[in-house]
Amino acid sequence: MTDQPAPSAETPRARRLSSTMGELATRVAGPLGSWWRGTVIPSIEHRAVIAKVDDESSLTPRYAFMILMSAGIAVLGLLLSSPAVVIGAMLISPLMGPIIGLGFGMALVDGNEIRRTAMTLAGGVLLAVLFTALVVFFSPIKDITPEIAARTRPNLFDLLVALFSALAGAYAMIRGREGTIVGVAIATALMPPLATVGFGLATLNGTVFFGALLLFVTNLMTIAIAAAVMARLYGFGPKLTSRQSGVQAAIITAAFLALAIPLGYSLSQIAWEARAQRQARDVLAEQFPGQAKIDQLDIDFSSDPLIVRATILTPEYRTNAARLGEGALQKALGRPVKLSLDQFRVGTAAGDAEAAQLASASAREKASKERAAVAMVGREMAILAGVSPDAVLVDRDKRLAQVRATPLPGASLATYRALEQRMAQAEPQWQMQLIPPPLALPSIRFEGDEPSSAGATDLALAIWAARRTGLSVNVGGEGAAADYVLTKLREAGIKVQSNGSRNSDGSIPVDWAL
Template sequence: MTDQPAQTGAAQKFRGRANSLGGFAARVAGPLGTWWRGSVIPSIEHRAVIAKVDDESGLTPRYAFMILMSAGIAVLGLLLSSPAVVIGAMLISPLMGPIIGLGFGLAMVDGNEIRRTAISLGAGVLLAVFFTALVVFFSPIKDITPEIAARTRPNLFDLLVALFSALAGAYAMIRGREGTIVGVAIATALMPPLATVGFGLATLNSTVFFGALMLFVTNLMTIAIAAAVMARLYGFGPKLTSRQSGVQAAIITTVFLALAIPLGYSLSQIAWEARAQRQTRDMLADQFPPQAKIDQLEIDFSSDPLTIRATILTPQIRAKAAERGEALLATTLGRPVKLSLDQFRVGTAAGDAEAAQLASASAREQASKERATIALVGRELAILAGVSPDAVLVDREKRLAQVRASPLPGATLATYRALEQRLSQAEPQWQMQLIPPPLALPLISFDDDEPDAVGVQNLALVTWAARRTGLSLTVQGAGNRADYVLTKLREAGIQAETNGSRNSDGPIRIDWAL
């Protein structure tokens, strides 16, 4: 009894279209078209298929609940970098239904169906993105894991995967092979990209946000269009004139080209990186004896210059291998290169190679800890400054971390200096620099010709603020007191000039020379 409304609605949609079955295939010339119209299309239960599409593409409480559960599982799998958990989210995600429903609505030129499935799809997307963003916001883990990074660089192959999967999914829906939908859900992976979009939103990482969004839009558009094509092929929708068919084909081609061009560029970039890694490995191998082995090779393609770190196990240490390698790689790759090369001597004794690999592994572990420390320092400094971690400048060699703080309500220069000192105590191996906004500078009070205790503290605060900001100062005052302040500031390397005169017995006022 509960299926009767769906069946009735399906019958109403189907009524008026029955005479147009095969409109798409009717334009296929020759015996193949005749066979398709006479044998294949009549074997399809069109009413049942439309009812099934309607049932799986509606906005229902069950649909919303499954979206939330799938999104939660997906974001936890991404944060834990667990492929098994991510696959679990793919299996229960209900997003495939509305997208295929949207394709059938386009094929049947049914405005009500398009609007209904678009609302269902849009609600599901918003639920997934904001729920995953909420989970990430309250999560103590906000690192970009390999599972997250894998969904931030879509390419042309992703479009082809979505295309083949969509054709398989639409065919399974039409021919009653529902079990195939499970495999299609895993192949297209609709929910993990949305969870990655939520991660990018929560962490304010535009690269992750837009990269994952591009992957989801690619999957969505490709599945919808491919489903529409399959629906037309199997006789769903009204008969079109030759002009209408041409317009439809032009729209489909334009959409695919609009997706394929940026994805093709991304694929070419990935191919260049793979070729650059191979050339780097070959170039480094040529710098050492044939017995040498490249134990580790890491390339940071996002840095400028290109940063390359390599570990070599070699029987002979080459003194200037890094300098020669930098020059050769810069010429070969066409980009400036900064090469960091760790060499471990390997002799002819049986245990030398194993000992060298152990030493290399220890060095890698130390480097990994160093990178983790750098990330932690950046996050801590960003939190104190009230900015994004991307705004923190970290110099690994100088062990310097610097950030320009945003104005905090009620904060003074003394507040920013105290924050910097607190973080410096927590990370004593690093030099922390918190650049404050140019707030009002304190007065320098005196006791006779020298600052009193408060004046000494204020002068030290002014000196700190001027060093951090790099701005010049103007000193308002006259007599020995002004000269004293000017001398102390200039001795600290700060550009300062006098500006006007005041009572030589009062406190000295200092302003920013903006």
């Protein structure tokens, strides 16, 4: 699509412009209305403004290229958690143009303009989301960074930021204050939420996806409506009757309320969490002497019960502080609480406190590395077992990771045991357990009274499979060979039964006791 030319004096839009001069003044009594009608509105070059809006809201190759570049910079900044890189994406994002164009289209009641700018905006959004999702999909880094998390919980303040920024942006567009647009682009941050939507899509994280999408829709709707209001204020659009003006005001109010109610609830939740942090700090401080210091306090508000982790630097160790603190926190917060309390005993001297702080920081860093190692082990086991990471059971204290594998085409029990051995070699500090499907057990071949080399391997495989699955085993045959297999299975702690049957080749059949 090519850029739209400036409307001529003969177009319907230009005729509507002339009919709107002084519309605001007729609604405002006194000298202010006369001044606005006679001085401010005539000073605006309406046709030039509309031509500029049309130019910046057109779906052109330049627009598509800048969308892709801005989206790429934004998603890399989010993955690296670099505010400077994210700001760079905001500065070159062209999304503000079509959104303001949409607002002007609503002010002009121009269906063609609304459809054109909406298509431009939809095309840019689709390009940005798909491109960022593609980058994240192939990226080795898929962790939720602070920059990503900051855009998943929009609140009422985000709506107000978008409102004030939109008023400034529309004013800059109408009055020709070009430099203001740069600050508005940073304030509204249209591209980073879209990049976060792409991250949520690529990682199938619904919380991130819908949270960032709500933030973008909030910015979009607020900017468009505020731009429409500013355009009407400066004389853009047809003359409306009092009834039409009332309907328009009701629609605008309803749109703001539809956005403000859920965002207001989110803001109240954030405020409650902030109060809970302060209350938890005060409650824990009461459990220790006045010289004690709370070095760290973290609350997991998504868990039930709430998980509170705290580190205290205290000159006097309190054995019952965790129990008393947990009860006091439950009473203060009004919700069940599980308290994890670490106490570092220090002297009253400043040097002792500083040494304890260093020890506490070292312990936190060690715990953080431990959590990262647990997450990595879970991801590795999930990939090899063909399951989601949530299906992996990890016991950090016992250094044990366990997962039930999905059936793989053509795979045997030996295949699953080889996969477990591969995982164990990759993480030697962990005990890796891969539970295989109950596939057919091998028969045990003998040479005299002892199993052959292949038979010994098959017997070890049967013992491994029975241990992992926890199922009972049937052993066929009679005589010394059958007794040998029965004895080895029982010594391994496996429940066994003997059915007396024997294979024609003399091997001992072993199968599951279903």
